[in-house]
Amino acid sequence: MGTVFSFDARGGDHEAVRAALDEAVAELHRVDEVFSTYRQDSQVSRLAGGELDLAACDPEVAEVLELGAEAERVSDGWFSTRYRGRLDPTGVVKGWAVERAARRLAEAGVRGVSVNGGGDVQMVGAPGPQRSWRVGIADPLRPGGLAAVISAAGVDRLAVATSGTAERGAHIVDPRTGRSAVTDLVAVTVVGPSLTWVDCWATAAFAMGSRAGLAWLESLPEVEGLLITAGDEVRCTGGLAARLG
Numbered sequence: 001m002g003t004v005f006s007f008d009a010r011g012g013d014h015e016a017v018r019a020a021l022d023e024a025v026a027e028l029h030r031v032d033e034v035f036s037t038y039r040q041d042s043q044v045s046r047l048a049g050g051e052l053d054l055a056a057c058d059p060e061v062a063e064v065l066e067l068g069a070e071a072e073r074v075s076d077g078w079f080s081t082r083y084r085g086r087l088d089p090t091g092v093v094k095g096w097a098v099e100r101a102a103r104r105l106a107e108a109g110v111r112g113v114s115v116n117g118g119g120d121v122q123m124v125g126a127p128g129p130q131r132s133w134r135v136g137i138a139d140p141l142r143p144g145g146l147a148a149v150i151s152a153a154g155v156d157r158l159a160v161a162t163s164g165t166a167e168r169g170a171h172i173v174d175p176r177t178g179r180s181a182v183t184d185l186v187a188v189t190v191v192g193p194s195l196t197w198v199d200c201w202a203t204a205a206f207a208m209g210s211r212a213g214l215a216w217l218e219s220l221p222e223v224e225g226l227l228i229t230a231g232d233e234v235r236c237t238g239g240l241a242a243r244l245g
Helices: 012-033 044-046 060-076 092-108 193-206 210-219
Strands: 005-010 112-117 120-125 134-138 146-151 157-164 183-190 224-229 234-236
Touching: 005 092, 005 224, 012 060, 012 092, 044 060, 060 092, 060 193, 060 234, 092 112, 092 120, 092 146, 092 157, 092 193, 112 157, 120 193, 134 157, 134 234, 146 224, 157 193, 183 193, 193 210, 210 224
Parallel strands: none
Antiparallel strands: 005 112, 112 120, 120 157, 134 146, 157 183, 183 224, 224 234
16 A cells, blocks of 8 residues: 554453454455555456446445545545546545554464554554553644654543645645645544544545635544644644643
8 A cells, every 4th residue: 555554452361463454455455456556457447447336345345435435424525436537435545554563463362452554543442451552643833843642541442534735745635626636734643443534534634725614524423633734833622632642
């Protein structure tokens, strides 16, 4: 998927966890083969080009497209599975794949697992007794610095996703125009139970801009957000403070 994945698994039977880890890594490679828009022979590329019907694709393709359609509905069209007019569900795939990998390891009996896919993180359980997972949010305006630290204290599942221009430049598209989104934001971090969804919500909120994006995130259940503008203004949803630590 063009990025680095890392796994931090604590506790559980070593052999079972090792097997689950091998399966999770193999599944990530398979997901890339199925969904990559850079591979002409991937199912998604062939589907987009009219060479393949959805019924002939792996069941996961329909699942991801349904998730994308739901994200588009909830965001009132600010999230889309089309990129410049062509089918491109990659905005859903990474978060969905990372969440599935974390779930696989949790089901193998680990006490706690954190899976990081290109800076987006799904956490399940805890790293140890009286300990919680913590995720640093990179400051987009101060390389090497942190804008905040998110804590998973008190919850069994937490995910953190960030969309912005610091790492990849202006890659987020405004679905209304098909062109790069022009907003006052440089980064949006969204926190919630599911990486599949918070990854979608971070992308949509970024395209909306700080004012509309913040108001929309406030309306979503079990979701908090941190928005940073190009003018170095930080805006947060009302419940984010409970997740800082």
